Amino acid sequence: MPYKFTFDLSRIPRFFFMEIARIGYEKGMHKRVSKTAQDMIRKFKLEEATGLDISEAVVLLEDLIELQARNLMERERFMQTQKRALFLPHCSRKHMDSHCHAIFDSSLPSYLCRHCSPDCLINRATTLAEKKGYDVYVLPGGSCVSKILRIKRYEGVVGVACGEEVKLSGEVLKGMDVSGQAVPLIKNGCANTIFNVETLLATL
Ligand code: SF4
Ligand code: SF4
Secondary structure, rough: OOOOOOOOOOOOOHHHHHHHHHHOOOHHHOOOOOOOHHHHHHHHHHHHHHOOHHHHHHHHHHHHHHHHHHHHHHHHHHOOOOOEEEEHHHHHHHOOOOOOOOOOEEEOOOOEEOOOOOEEEEEEHHHHHHHOOOEEEEOOOOOOOHHHHHHHOOEEEEEOOOOHHHHHHHHHHHHOOEEEEEEEOOOOOOOOOOOHHHHHHHHH
């Protein structure tokens, strides 16, 4: 399920994400979170930079902090896993129409990238993850997560998605005793979405 609002954090300075990582760490370590989401929204002028209103910015920021905290708490267990998969969102493909040469395998269900565009995020992520031994899936929706996990039985999963989808998929992974790490979209909207490839590489 997408957010009811669209956002684009791709032009926000990297320091913003370092702050989120720091606060997520504090939260994950059960320390008192010293800075509130509202403090960060003011500090990084998030409303001006994104056009979000304050309540939307708070929802987004709290989700990003929660995601970082969960990643941290799960990291050690994830590092012990052997059989891993990467789940990518179909909305980050360079093309969402017939210009995308991916094949859709309905039995999984997943798109299989055919690397038609060197600057496509899905192409870059797929190549990086396969080199590291991951099986890669490009999902048309969050409901595919449980279907694939029932068929393939992975021990660890890295998932890229918007915060709402990450939360839903996190519950699925928990229910199936699969260890997960999440990488958030920094621009949503269900088409031409963006995630940070360096963040993904560090997570893999
Ligand atoms: S590189 Fe892959 S995902 Fe991207 S447009 Fe081409 S086939 Fe589709
Ligand atoms: S932004 Fe992408 S991951 Fe999020 S709901 Fe839309 S299609 Fe799914």
